[in-house]
Amino acid sequence: NRTCKIALTVNEVAREAEVEPRLLLVHFLREKLNLTGTHIGCDTSQCGACTVMVNGRAVKSCTMLAVQADGAEVLTVEGLGNMERLHPIQQGFWEKHGLQCGFCTPGVMMAMAGLLQENASPTEAEVRESLEGVICRCTGYQFIVDAVMHAASEMAKSAESAEAA
Numbered sequence: 001n002r003t004c005k006i007a008l009t010v011n012e013v014a015r016e017a018e019v020e021p022r023l024l025l026v027h028f029l030r031e032k033l034n035l036t037g038t039h040i041g042c043d044t045s046q047c048g049a050c051t052v053m054v055n056g057r058a059v060k061s062c063t064m065l066a067v068q069a070d071g072a073e074v075l076t077v078e079g080l081g082n083m084e085r086l087h088p089i090q091q092g093f094w095e096k097h098g099l100q101c102g103f104c105t106p107g108v109m110m111a112m113a114g115l116l117q118e119n120a121s122p123t124e125a126e127v128r129e130s131l132e133g134v135i136c137r138c139t140g141y142q143f144i145v146d147a148v149m150h151a152a153s154e155m156a157k158s159a160e161s162a163e164a165a
């Protein structure tokens with residue numbers, strides 16, 4: 001089988017690999033890099049459980065080939081924050097009980113991190129609109145919306161205090 005060499009950055013770590021051209025990015029992340037926080041919830045590109053950031057934009061990693069990520073900067077949920085320093089989105093989910101079973105959560109958080117990158121102070125309606133690409137079977141979405149609104153306001157506060165400093 002023909003393979004292609006790719007070089008990319010995943011969670012700020014440089015990675016090189018030989019991959020089959022048909023390998024999906026989600027399988028590359030999960031199986032080759034063992035980053036299993038990125039989930040697979042469907043085979044119809046509907047659920048969004050596989051969402052990661054590629055060059056700062058939220059992307060469903062089951063809709064992209066690993067070779068298409070050659071040269072890219074990829075961020076997965078493992079790189080979003082850590083136990084010492086949660087990302088505001090993670091903090092928001094913690095404070096506002098934004099998850100139940102947790103299966104959708106990594107993808108939802110990456111999609112919402114993507115939203116906040118593009119629109120730092122979304123309205124509730126905008127949050128709901130951008131949740132259209134991700135499916136949660138448990139929460140009914142209200143607590144997810146609350147978590148994202150909380151994250152946005154915390155991020156605005158820390159931006160203000162950074163400006164004041």
Ligand code: FES
Pocket residue numbers: 039040041042043044045046047048049050051060061062063
């Ligand atoms: Fe469902 Fe990618 S696994 S959208």
Ligand code: FES
Pocket residue numbers: 098099100101102103104105135136137138139
């Ligand atoms: Fe269970 Fe979203 S928390 S699917």
